[in-house]
Amino acid sequence: MVGWAIAVHGGPGVDPNLPLERQEQAKLLLTRCLNVGISALRSSLPAIDVVELVVRELESDPLFNSGRGSALTEKGTVEMEASIMDGHGRRCGAVSGVTTVKSPVSLARLVMEKSPHSYLAFSGAEEFARRQGVEMVDNEYFITEENVGMLQLAKEANTILVRIPVISSSFMIIIKNLLQMNGLPISVYAPETVGCVVVDGEGRCAAATSTSGLMNKMSGRIGDSPLIGAGTYACEVCGVSCTGEGEAIIRGTLARDVAAVMEYKGLGLQEAVDYVVRERLDQGKAGLIAVSRNSEVAYGFNCIGMFRGCATQDGFMEVGIWE
Structure with a gap:
């Protein structure tokens, strides 16, 4: 038997x-969510139950903009997406384009367990949610006054704008010609994503x-978070959740590559994380968290900071933002 670990x-x-x-x-929220996971692990809940429980908690708080407090599309609407994967048997479920499902991650799990498919999107995902009797709310539940203001900034700048998590609008600065996404200019890049690995x-x-994706994104845009092998992956070796520039994460199949270099190159968990962040992101900015079957926990990112926390059964616990 091994000890548990969570990030x-x-x-x-x-x-x-x-x-x-x-x-x-931010640190208080991360600590609270870690403690939710720790309590569940001490009660011997399986890893798949714990990651769903923790991400549900993150989705319910507008601080990190997944679920309640979501980023808005160019039409001023919310299109959320999520995925979940059980390394035991590599079972997975994912959803995109949901607008009224209170907890997208729980709907993703239902796709995994109650449908013949791995991925449902938009009207099909919403119809499935209604049939499964999941909690649904009006689209307005997810929209905050702050994000309405951010969308207006983005439209005035004629660009994609991503709200930096937990920063009020008075701290948002439009930085023109700073970054590009697939050749198109964007302003102040930061993700709208939460994740958990156990x-x-x-x-x-x-x-x-x-995630809720990018502020002022095109309606119908799908990022890395619901894509198995890109934003999320779990197998017998490890579990990985990514966050950052979705288009770069998709190109690099970032989450799967952590497992692949462990399986085929024999790298340890932190070595694998460092390798894919360094070699697979091209010009993209992103980060990831990971655990291994040997109770290791690791993270890596190539930007200024990443909101993250981790804990292990032997009593180690860390919550941080900066390098």
Whole structure:
């Protein structure tokens, strides 16, 4: 029997001038969610249950913009997506384009367990949710006044704008010609993603990721978070959840590559994380968290900071933002 380990993230791309009060708010949320996971692991819940439980908690808080507090499309609507994967048997489920499902990650799990498919999207995902009797709310539940203001900024700048997590609009600066996504200019890149990875006391790994995507994104845009092997992956070896520039993560199949270099190159978990962040992101900015079946926990990112926390059965616990 091995010891359990857990990691959570709330996205990279942090403003270096993030006020201390906001930093503490983020750390408190990460700590609370870690403690939810730790309590579940101490009660011997399997890894797949724990990642769903923790991501549901993150989705319910507008601080990190997945679920409640989601980023808005160019039409001012919400299109959320999530995925979950059980490393034991490599079972997975994913959803995209959901607009009224209170917990997208739980719907993703239902796709895994209650449908013949791995991925449902838009009206099909919403219809499936209604048939399964999941909790649904009006689209307005997910929309915050702050994000309405962010969308207006993005439209005025005629660009994709991603709200830096937990920063009020007074701290948002439009930085023109700073970055590009697939050749198109974007302003102030930061993700709208949360995730959790767990290895339980039986050595079973699982991962889950949930997001609302980019502010002012085109309606119908799908990022890396619901794509198995890109934003989320779990197998017998490890569990991985990614966050950052979705288009770059998709091109690099980032989550699967962590497992692949462990399986085929014999790298340890942190070595594998460092390798894919360094070699697979091209010019993209992103980060990831990971656990291994040997109770290791690791993270990596190539931007200024990443909201993250981790804990292990032997008493180690860390919550941080910066390198």
